């Protein structure tokens with residue numbers, strides 16, 4: 066099959082990185098267009114491919130056979146629905162949409178299209194280290210997982226980042242990856258926000274999630290950890306533990322100390338994950354079978370729906386039992 070023409074919507078940090086990956090690091094697909102409200106920014110990311118300001122125009126463009134959405138969160142719902150209506154496969158950065166009602170509209174529209182067109186960009190599922198962790202957990206040599214400890218630290222939150230976004234934009238990664246690692250669903254959450262100064266958002270915050278499998282998942286979210294970008298996960302199992310190793314590839318020993326550096330943000334840490342994710346998405350379009358590791362529209366809905374309930378839990382130290390809408394069957398699409 067000929068190489069697939071891909072259009073990227075959004076040319077900010079993530080959109081520009083996806084455009085670069087699609088232009089230079091994948092096979093079987095290539096970048097044909099980039100859309101961004103800021104034309105010079107679209108042109109810079111397009112690097113010779115078409116640049117435009119109209120996202121709907123990009124989706125309608127006949128040269129665009131598949132769409133990657135990396136525009137601001139609030140635009141995802143509208144653009145993913147437009148891609149489904151055009152019958153084009155769409156890989157959408159997380160979150161799939163900003164409310165579970167919007168996610169449900171996407172789930173329903175995809176069912177009505179009769180094809181699995183949507184992949185939610187939970188790229189950690191393609192990260193080699195997380196995949197190794199999953200293989201070891203499923204191999205059962207360490208016994209069942211009792212506790213999964215997760216840390217998600219950013220060097221500094223951007224000025225426009227709200228307290229709720231620490232959940233809807235950052236914690237959603239742990240919601241998805243832990244559910245995927247453990248093959249279970251969550252039942253409840255208790256949030257422990259660090260007492261914050263008046264008018265400031267709680268940072269760091271600790272969340273303890275309960276699961277159907279009985280495993281407890283602890284997640285620290287620290288948006289202003291200052292020292293660098295750092296994601297950690299360790300599964301405490303009956304006969305041992307498995308965790309992610311330090312992300313640096315080298316260690317420096319100097320003046321009686323040893324150190325390994327941290328990246329400034331998630332792109333260097335998850336570079337392989339983004340590339341492998343995008344390649345698997347393209348391969349799935351060619352074969353007609355989306356990658357099994359990929360997060361579906363339903364997975365996107367689960368993360369957003371739980372995140373909304375966790376934001377509520379943040380307002381007090383209360384335990385909240387999760388409620389999820391029933392997963393619609395293909396025959397139940399409305």
Ligand code: ISE
Nearest residue numbers: 217218219234235236238331
């Ligand atoms: C950001 O939007 C991402 O998706 C990163 O992967 C995450 O680590 C970061 O906390 C988010 O703000």
